[in-house]
Amino acid sequence: MAAAAAKSRNPFPIIISVVVVVAVVAVAVLVYFMNRTASEPAQAPAAGVVNEETGAIAIGEGDQSVDEYIDFMCPHCGDAWDAYGDTTAELVEDGTITFNIHPISILDRSSQGTEYSTRAANSVYCVAEEDGDAAYSYVDLLFRNQPSQGSPGLDDDELIGYAEQVGAGGAADCITNREYGDFVAERTQEVPLAPGQTNVSTPTVVVNGEVVPPTMDPDVDIRANLN
Structure with a gap:
């Protein structure tokens, strides 16, 4: 019984689960910011003669x-x-x-x-x-x-x-x-x-x-x- 109780209190499966969840969340956040960055328009020249929308x-x-x-x-x-x-x-x-x-x-x-x-x-x-x-x-x-x-x-x-x-x-x-x-x-x-x-x-x-x-x-x- 004592051995069974000790086995049930083994923390490693819980730690592994937490690490996996954290990794998944981190990847999701990274993908979000990468997609956000990719969708943002490129920096336009700060020049009065340049149309920022058309590039003219x-x-x-x-x-x-x-x-x-x-x-x-x-x-x-x-x-x-x-x-x-x-x-x-x-x-x-x-x-x-x-x-x-x-x-x-x-x-x-x-x-x-x-x-x-x-x-x-x-x-x-x-x-x-x-x-x-x-x-x-x-x-x-x-x-x-x-x-x-x-x-x-x-x-x-x-x-x-x-x-x-x-x-x-x-x-x-x-x-x-x-x-x-x-x-x-x-x-x-x-x-x-x-x-x-x-x-x-x-x-x-x-x-x-x-x-x-x-x-x-x-x-x-x-x-x-x-x-």
């Missing part, structure tokens, strides 16, 4: 809008920047449009593992946060020095060098730390599809809310679609 970097204050979704590894985006540049600059200066630049990353796979598209897009947001007035000039520099698709792209030191050229040298740490990489990834998921397309492409040009197939003719793609 706004140039000008016109009532009409021209949006360009660009990947800095995309050669056609460089062609579009060259083709539309004079026209968009003129329309911004005369107050006709707000020119919205959307840096995105769909070609990370084409930079030999360096994720250049994300790094370059992140750097644009870093510059915009440091000095909103420098953002346009910085984007222009990136396209004037655009690497070939399939190359490693510009390294971080080169990106920082161009940021310094436009007066945004304070963006260096942000560029190195890829501060807005998650923000770039989120905005990339929101690129509008052209009619009849099932995949995102760059450049994507949107005039007054309507996606325009880019012909690289600014009179056809932009001016003809303004009110």
Whole structure:
């Protein structure tokens, strides 16, 4: 009887049960916080020229809008920047449009593992946060020095060098730390599809809310679609 009583008072099964319950609760709490963190929006740049919801970097204050979704590894985006540049600059200066630049990353796979598209897009947001007035000039520099698709792209030191050229040298740490990489990834998921397309492409040009197939003719793609 004494042996049976001693056996019934064995604390180990109880301890094991408590440990298992605590472990299950701990895992549940961890999963909860991981899911909560994953569902929270990425940090947006603290820059007045950046729309936190759309990621657009706004140039000008016109009532009409021209949006360009660009990947800095995309050669056609460089062609579009060259083709539309004079026209968009003129329309911004005369107050006709707000020119919205959307840096995105769909070609990370084409930079030999360096994720250049994300790094370059992140750097644009870093510059915009440091000095909103420098953002346009910085984007222009990136396209004037655009690497070939399939190359490693510009390294971080080169990106920082161009940021310094436009007066945004304070963006260096942000560029190195890829501060807005998650923000770039989120905005990339929101690129509008052209009619009849099932995949995102760059450049994507949107005039007054309507996606325009880019012909690289600014009179056809932009001016003809303004009110």
